[in-house]
Amino acid sequence: MRPSQETYNKYVVDKYGEDTSLHPEIDMELVSQTVGGKKKGKMYGIGTVADSRVVMxxxxxxxxxxxxxxxxxxxxxxxxxxxxxxxxxxxxEEGARLYAEMNEKIQMLSQNPPQNPPPT
Incomplete structure (x- = not known):
């Protein structure tokens, strides 16, 4: 790990705590602090913002x-x-299968009612 990355990681932990899920992808304020701040309106030592992703x-x-x-x-x-x-x-599917079986039996019974002799 690069020294600047170690420094940045320390700053992030100090600012946001140990839980990495709460850390932002990049905190440009901390990136600036890591490389020693801006000089003449520019941040030296970090390259472009895209390069900062590589450094960090x-x-x-x-x-x-x-x-x-x-x-x-x-x-x-x-x-x-x-x-x-x-x-x-x-x-x-099992319920549908049972329903189909019962429906089939009802249809058979309605077409061929049981022949029971009347009670005497």
């Missing part, structure tokens, strides 16, 4: 890791939801 990659990697974990949790939730919905569909 550690902050991005943490955010990426947090995002990966959130996505893994969401995938697990969706897989569980899929299992539950599949079980529900099986119950619905």
């Amino acid at each position: 990659m550690g902050a991005q990697e943490r955010n990426d890791n947090n995002e990966v974990e959130r996505l893994k949790e969401k995938i697990a939730e969706l897989e569980q939801d899929k299992i539950e919905k599949h079980a529900m569909m099986e119950k619905i």
